[in-house]
Amino acid sequence: MLRPRAGGVAIVLVPLPTVLAVRAARYGGDTPLDNLEIANIPDPVAGPGEVLIAVGAASLNHHDLWTLRGVGSRPLTEPQVLGCDAAGTVLAYGESEVPDGAPPLGSAVVVYAVMTCGRCAACRSGDELHCPRVGLLSEPPYPGTLAERLVVPVANLVRLPAAVDLVAAACLPTAYLTAYRMLFVRAGLRPGQRVLVHGATGGVASAVIVMAAGNGLTVFATSRDEAKRRTAVELGATAAFTTDRDSVKQVVAASDGGVDAVLDTVGEATWDFSLRVVRPGGTVVVSGATSGPNPPAQLNRIFWRQLTIAGSTMGTREELARVVELCATGRLHPLVDSVRPLSAAAEAFAALAGGERHGKLVLEPGG
Template structure:
């Protein structure tokens, strides 16, 4: 089967370690796992971090990349793959399991013609969503849902600032926030990305670090060092910065005086639960909102797609298809 694997790691040149190759189906790694024939898989920054050597030990190479997929189970049913793997017998929030892992960290990931997952990690795919749209949900849209509605506990009418418009989680937060009745503000260094954010639902767009008209209830933070100070200054007293990434660096000044003096909350999230994946799909179906897909390419074009992701030349999600011709989403 065709796979996209990390065969080497280089912090400065992560793309040098990407290999597209046909390999034998490894079969189930553990009892109770089932195969999913992948129809579409979305790319994430997690794939680039793995190629840089972050979160994926070198002794596990080669490793099939990918945490997002939609496909068919052994009975031919259309499914989404929930990529957060808790230990057998774990009860409750899978992301809180100290021994949990993600697909492509300990077990082969989703950038392949077939992926094996625990049967409990499958979610029925709603027919209203295309394969490409469904493949966007398990990482970016699940993470955005958790940041907005679990970590920040936002409700209709509240204001959220989304840092770094254009990224997968940031774009998902715009789409979901607007659909939920939030007032959504965004930032970006790029004027074209600010304009695109307004097109997909943001109420206002600002240059990175720009002073806002008023303080906000919550900030969705996936950029890290470059925007952290602005995120804290943007919050009203008692507000929440919900963190799910640090693409510009993970060691900004903490500014603890501001955090405790203004009673700010800093809440982290790694993806979300299976129940939240069910909920975000139901939300999209009920509201008519849809994931923003930048482009759809064949699985064999993964190196080029990863290069675009690394270069920041993306608004929304890049999706790879298996067994179907590539096409650009309208």
């Protein structure tokens, strides 16, 4: 654009390149979905140690709703691009050469969403979730994944085998990784054991059902909704129950004295149920508190029945690679509710907030 100026000298205004992104323009309020906007943001540029990715598919998580509500692990003030999950193609590295061991340009990759310092003892030992500077994509100061292009550290790439497409891969980094760690690391479940998960068609819950059933576990689910209970069974649950107190006896009977583990992301609304249906000596794994974080703890029940309460968050990069491997070998097919272009983000968020989705909501920023 040329703008003439007195004296005949022209100032040349070169517009900065931009990309489309879905972001929270503000936080909180009675209708958090109104905080959502699709905006042009500066095209990101990879610096040293970083990689630029063309995002082919990105999925939504309940975490994005928490952000719109203004709930986060760090203060939210400026507009923030949403999204923890992305899969796409490597466009450029911050260095002129491809870094040692990194995927070549043009490779399909999935992005590990956990941000760490990469230097501390925890990071060096592969236990990066205990890094004192741990953060998550879409939490300040990190970018979100619901954008046409994304810059992340090279260390956050996991290369995709040809058998795993971008839509499936975009489901993995939060819901499926969280489900994997809860089931196989924190609860330590083995084939033949019994597990109950609350919720049937939510992101984490559906991931748990699909993953547990596909790996030799007997899985039970709960849901407040009859249609969702049917879906849980279609996904591979042996049976699905209401969350009423009356269902406790039915679960204990169906699991021959109680399940080996309960996976609870609901919190206050289901905590009592969880403590009652787990077998003596069993484990309750907690990785969320959608309905509230402060149920009565019932310490007497915990010590008398010798229960283990285990917190769980996301998973390691190595565990994400194992989840990708499960997909590549056909032992895991992520449940996708729908795939929409980025421009239809508002519809996808309405489905997330309304809870009427069956599986992961995926956006295709390039679509």
